[in-house]
Amino acid sequence: MLETILFYLFAATSVTTALLVISRVNPLMSALWLVVCLASSAGLFALLSAPFLAIIQILVYAGAVMVLFLFVIMLIDISKEALKPRVVRFAKVVAVSITGYFTVIVCIVLWRPSFLPAPLADAAYGDVKVLGKMLLTDYAVPFELASLLLLAAMIGAVVMGKKKL
Amino acid sequence: MDFGTDILIALGKVVLIVVMVLNLIPLLIWMERKGAAYIQDRRGPNRCHILGIRLGGIIHSLADAVKLVTKGSTSTSATFHPLFVIAPMISLFVACVTVAVIPFTEPLVIGDFTFQFQIADLSAGLLYVIALSSLSVYAILLAGWSSGGKFSLLGALRGSSQMISYELAMGLAIVAIFLVSGSFRLNDIVAEQGAIPWHWNAVRLPLSFILLFTAMFAETNRLPFDLPEGESELSAGYHTEYSAMRFGAFFMAEYAHLVVGSLIVTLLFFGGWHIPFLSSATLHAHASDVLRILWIIGGIKALLLGAFLVRHFVRRKGYWGDLRDYEFLVFGVPLLLVGLALAVGFFVVGPVVLPEWASRLLVFLLQLGVMLAKTLFFVWVFIWVRWTLPRFRYDQLMRLGWKVMIPLGLVNIFIAGMMTMYLER
Amino acid sequence: MTITLQHYLFLSLVMFTIGMVGVVVRRNALIIFMSIELMLNAVNIAFLAFSRWSGLMEGQVAVFFVLAVAAAEAGVGLGIIVALYRNKPTVYVDDLRLLRG
Numbered sequence: 001m002l003e004t005i006l007f008y009l010f011a012a013t014s015v016t017t018a019l020l021v022i023s024r025v026n027p028l029m030s031a032l033w034l035v036v037c038l039a040s041s042a043g044l045f046a047l048l049s050a051p052f053l054a055i056i057q058i059l060v061y062a063g064a065v066m067v068l069f070l071f072v073i074m075l076i077d078i079s080k081e082a083l084k085p086r087v088v089r090f091a092k093v094v095a096v097s098i099t100g101y102f103t104v105i106v107c108i109v110l111w112r113p114s115f116l117p118a119p120l121a122d123a124a125y126g127d128v129k130v131l132g133k134m135l136l137t138d139y140a141v142p143f144e145l146a147s148l149l150l151l152a153a154m155i156g157a158v159v160m161g162k163k164k165l
Numbered sequence: 166m167d168f169g170t171d172i173l174i175a176l177g178k179v180v181l182i183v184v185m186v187l188n189l190i191p192l193l194i195w196m197e198r199k200g201a202a203y204i205q206d207r208r209g210p211n212r213c214h215i216l217g218i219r220l221g222g223i224i225h226s227l228a229d230a231v232k233l234v235t236k237g238s239t240s241t242s243a244t245f246h247p248l249f250v251i252a253p254m255i256s257l258f259v260a261c262v263t264v265a266v267i268p269f270t271e272p273l274v275i276g277d278f279t280f281q282f283q284i285a286d287l288s289a290g291l292l293y294v295i296a297l298s299s300l301s302v303y304a305i306l307l308a309g310w311s312s313g314g315k316f317s318l319l320g321a322l323r324g325s326s327q328m329i330s331y332e333l334a335m336g337l338a339i340v341a342i343f344l345v346s347g348s349f350r351l352n353d354i355v356a357e358q359g360a361i362p363w364h365w366n367a368v369r370l371p372l373s374f375i376l377l378f379t380a381m382f383a384e385t386n387r388l389p390f391d392l393p394e395g396e397s398e399l400s401a402g403y404h405t406e407y408s409a410m411r412f413g414a415f416f417m418a419e420y421a422h423l424v425v426g427s428l429i430v431t432l433l434f435f436g437g438w439h440i441p442f443l444s445s446a447t448l449h450a451h452a453s454d455v456l457r458i459l460w461i462i463g464g465i466k467a468l469l470l471g472a473f474l475v476r477h478f479v480r481r482k483g484y485w486g487d488l489r490d491y492e493f494l495v496f497g498v499p500l501l502l503v504g505l506a507l508a509v510g511f512f513v514v515g516p517v518v519l520p521e522w523a524s525r526l527l528v529f530l531l532q533l534g535v536m537l538a539k540t541l542f543f544v545w546v547f548i549w550v551r552w553t554l555p556r557f558r559y560d561q562l563m564r565l566g567w568k569v570m571i572p573l574g575l576v577n578i579f580i581a582g583m584m585t586m587y588l589e590r
Numbered sequence: 591m592t593i594t595l596q597h598y599l600f601l602s603l604v605m606f607t608i609g610m611v612g613v614v615v616r617r618n619a620l621i622i623f624m625s626i627e628l629m630l631n632a633v634n635i636a637f638l639a640f641s642r643w644s645g646l647m648e649g650q651v652a653v654f655f656v657l658a659v660a661a662a663e664a665g666v667g668l669g670i671i672v673a674l675y676r677n678k679p680t681v682y683v684d685d686l687r688l689l690r691g
Binding site: 003004007011014015018019021022024027030031034037038041044045048049050052053056057060061064065068069072073075076086087088091094095098099102105106125126130131134135139142146149150152153154156157159160161163 | 592598606607608609611614615618620621624628631634638639641642645648653654655658663665668669672673684
């Protein structure tokens with residue numbers, strides 16, 4: 001029962017804030033709503049018995065990535081006059097067609113009466129130790145590649161941030 | 166136990182722990198002022214009084230609180246109001262919510278009733294603390310940006326970049342503890358250290374302790390890393406435009422962060438609630454003796470302090486010429502009476518044999534006291550450092566963070582890994 | 591009323607759609623970036639839901655990698671935006687058509 005209430009609470013928050021993110025004129029407000037959206041998604045992660053990922057989500061997304069976004073927005077500091085609610089041509093048509101397309105997909109998904117029963121619970125599921133073991137044994141190569149990717153991104157960011165190479 | 170009682174106990178714990186931390190704040194402000202004064206060879210706050218009672222200057226904190234609450238909040242024409250109001254709230258909220266996973270003592274077990282002095286025993290407790298403390302960047306960023314002033318924005322940019330840089334070093338220092346302790350749960354980390362001081366993480370991982378403690382200074386924005394509010398360059402940094410209780414929230418949050426930081430250092434590195442060399446089992450076994458020793462020490466202390474205060478009153482009679490003269494008497498006489506009562510009681514009652522629940526409760530309270538004493542000691546270290554070291558320059562700060570602390574943190578993880586391998590064979 | 595896999599998938603799809611609309615419709619580069627983050631987040635929810643219902647931890651591992659990639663992407667992307675802003679002070683992507691000749 002509590003889980004149901006929490007799911008609807010987090011889901012409603014996520015969707016509302018996601019809509020706010022794409023509809024704000026000022027990117028700063030968008031970024032702040034995105035923080036709320038990601039935090040409520042972290043709540044959903046926790047409901048899906050992935051507490052570690054929920055906390056990582058807050059730590060990495062809310063604590064670092066979004067701070068970076070805010071940082072860049074504040075450094076660029078677009079003046080009030082330059083901020084315009086600019087969208088592509090035929091924006092409404094595009095938005096409606098994308099939404100329509102996905103609505104069709106939803107209908108197809110919900111067509112089949114395949115509502116699964118309540119999820120099964122396993123003691124080891126969602127445990128940090130299990131996740132860590134998997135990352136360092138079965139998924140060791142992707143793990144190392146991820147670290148390489150992060151290193152490359154770091155170097156790339158530093159190079160692009162420099163005024164003169 | 167039924168559901169209703171559980172919720173009541175949980176609510177009670179939330180209120181108790183948050184109120185405890187918030188009530189520490191005026192005391193810490195007093196500690197900071199007195200500490201600064203004694204380090205600078207002054208007397209510090211000692212004027213403010215209620216009917217002559219000054220409590221060594223603590224009343225000043227009360228006066229400050231009244232002042233902050235009753236003043237009007239100002240803002241400039243350039244402020245962006247919604248965020249301007251929310252920013253101090255975030256700051257204080259984050260500081261208070263972090264306390265939720267802190268265990269203050271071992272669980273109190275009386276019969277089949279278990280009471281844990283901790284709001285939520287999360288399996289990822291320590292990660293929760295890091296994740297939430299990373300959110301306090303928003304308070305600084307939003308406050309600085311929404312104020313609409315140059316100094317505020319500069320302070321905010323400095324503060325946030327400093328905090329995210331030092332978060333890395335903090336995270337690396339904590340990873341070493343994860344490796345050695347093998348758990349994220351704060352209870353496990355403390356229990357794993359035990360009561361013997363050379364098993365504490367501060368001895369096993371000294372580098373980790375130094376890194377974390379240094380990063381804490383940067384995270385709480387205190388000297389020597391208080392560049393976000395360096396008053397000689399930025400007037401007051403990100404809270405330049407704030408006044409009244411909105412400023413008060415930032416002020417309180419700084420001290421709440423101080424308490425949380427000290428609690429974390431105590432838990433992670435100094436054995437938490439453990440009394441050196443005396444494990445909980447030993448204490449339980451000898452509870453009656455412990456009570457007697459405490460009784461004797463308490464009695465002697467009360468007698469000595471009472472006698473000192475009364476003597477002080479007699480010596481300095483008529484110094485102020487008003488009610489303040491009698492302050493020493495107000496505290497001295499009750500203390501003397503309490504001391505006498507304890508002394509007489511000790512001989513009249515004789516040796517006491519405590520029942521099971523009483524000995525458990527005694528150990529519980531004793532450990533709570535030890536935990537708070539350790540925490541206050543680290544708060545004092547924070548204050549001590551603040552009034553001793555000069556401020557870093559900004560490039561020095563960044564160089565220390567990125568080029569010294571992060572490599573050291575990596576080395577530290579390596580050492581911790583080797584230690585784990587060696588210990589486990 | 592219990593929460594089933596479909597609930598989570600539906601939520602994920604809605605969030606993905608919102609992100610997609612944001613990417614396609616908006617012209618502010620920063621908001622386009624944030625919409626991409628939204629889409630990644632929606633995918634994460636789907637991964638975790640599938641993982642939870644199938645009882646396999648692989649989904650969580652995937653989410654872990656998505657988070658790492660998202661962090662890398664944000665670092666590089668914001669670097670690009672700052673570099674672009676230095677050459678031409680605008681964040682609107684349709685003003686940045688210097689390569690069109």
